[in-house]
Amino acid sequence: MEDRQLETHPDLLDPEWRKRAERDARLGAKQDLKRRRKQRPRRRFRMSRWHVVVLFLVMTAAVLAAAVVVVNQMRGSSSAGQPPRVAPVLSGVDLARPFDRTPAANWREGVAGITVPPGQAVGGFTAQEVDAAYQTVTKAIAAARLGSRALQDHDGSELLALLAPNERTRLEQTLTSGPTLEKDRYFTLIGAKGLSQVPPRMTGSLTAKPGGKGELIVHASYAVAYAFDARPDEARSPMDIVPFVREEQDYVIRKAPPFAKADAGLSIGEGSGYNSRMACDAIKTGILAPQYADKDRPVVGVPVGDDAAAYDPTKPLPSLDTCG
Template sequence: MHTVPPTLCPEHMMSDPFDGLEEWAKQAERRAKRADRHRRLRLLFRFRRPRPGLRLRRPRAVAWVAGIVIAVFLLAATVQAYLPGASSAGSSSAYPTQAVPSGVSATTSASAAPTDAFEGTPAATYPKGEAGITLPPATAVTGFTAAQVDAALQQVRKALVAGRLDQKMLVGHDPSTFLALLAPNSAKDVKTWFDGASFSSLATWIDPAVHLDPDEEVRVSGRVTFASAVVDGIQTLQVTTNFAWVYAFTGDTRNPLAVAHDQIRWDFPATGRLRAGDKGMWIGDTDGYRAWVDCAAARKGLLAPTRPATAPTPNPSDTEDPNAYLQADHALDIIDDCGPPTPSPTTMA
């Protein structure tokens, strides 16, 4: 009886050797991308701007003490907690999280189907664009009616879109739409932030040397909270937003993604005796970081993914999953890998 050698199979007994090859190749590519992300240190760029020192004026009295200062990129006193069992797409390890501000809150509730650019990261199921901005139901708070709260929330939503999603800002580097949403006297001062890199705590400018993936929208996840507080004797509606904005890029980069994670307090002082130029929305404290970025671009206030030439050497002592920096609840108190930004002429004066 003739037997078949163990290393060979008759044709009629052998399956097509190319069956499943395409799917295997796709899976191998995904594994390689995930492994590459974990082999690299994340490049992090820290930004923080204390409550801007804009002096809010009203007739016969100075009521609001706030002033623009040089943006400092150092560790902030952010409350941290650890989630021992935290897990999400692409990240199952614990990471430092931030405290939720008191007030009425809403977190991102929508989701999206994963696509290749975001696969293996927490952003894989984040909603696309504006769908990721979920507003809490407007209710009356001390000094403000439900209608006033709703108007403020809608104004904040417009500012988030103008700062982080609008092509006019992202690619055109034109902040006019954003500035028009602020109180006139606030806009006058915030406009100077765009003379340097300080604006990165509020808005995104894409580095002209790179290009956003035209097939992918920005993935967005975060939280909106509002509360009433007395600030320097003025009843103020404070809306605090905290969002992770994840951008996908084209081109030959080690990582096609970059994230801007910000927390911004938008202040709406009661308009009682305020001058016309002081009425409206003001920028309060801002905080945040950028991750998976090119440091040279970040220092100029521009956003670009990590480039091969600037990819860092992995640090064995760094055990945090790089994917964790895409989480909207990640602590903002991180170590800056990139160094300080380029100051604006105004802040240098």
């Protein structure tokens, strides 16, 4: 009877009152849960001696592993079953940068190191013809001092192809024969000690002046530095692997007419040269080789006449023989 009276109580029938009662009940339950959590005792973790030992061993192993990785990276990677690769050390010589600490350190690569002035009319040659003459002479220098056929095979065909027909006939025997002092006058001959992969460097300039009637003389004043390969026991300094070639050379351009067609074009005029920091035994046969190739003639200090002027194309050629 009382249960029915509760079900029909006016407050229970009021929707607003029922919402407030449910909200208050949920709030009370949350507060009660928080009180129980605060009363629950906290467990504290205490590290035993065993835990300390294990943690120390783990940290030590991690440090050792990291050290091994660093050491391997410093020594270079290695394949299974092979020792680690170590970078070669060459007693002050860096084969990747062979011209460092030499007169050619700031020279440019190849014929880019030769200054070519803008063409101007000279004698009976127009500015355009002088420009063309500069280009022809630059190609002749490259064929003689940088060309792979000349350097590696002692083959003068690249230079011969640039010459006037009669000049080609005159020099063909000299430029196609074996190494000789006469052949060395026209282009560089490299011996068994091969060049490195680093291209030769050059410095110098071209100038033009009138010759006889129908002639233009282009004077080339330049120096070339060559880098040779070497083993660690062969090279003590850059001086041992970088020989130099100085040249003062006239090139003659002739026009037809007044010259015959067979004489028109490029001819090689008067010239003189100077070599330094090379192997003396080899250069006597017309071959350019690095200084270390002279096993029985070690060079101590700076070669005779080896100063800044010796490598400066704006200065006169040295008169002293570096081989004595």
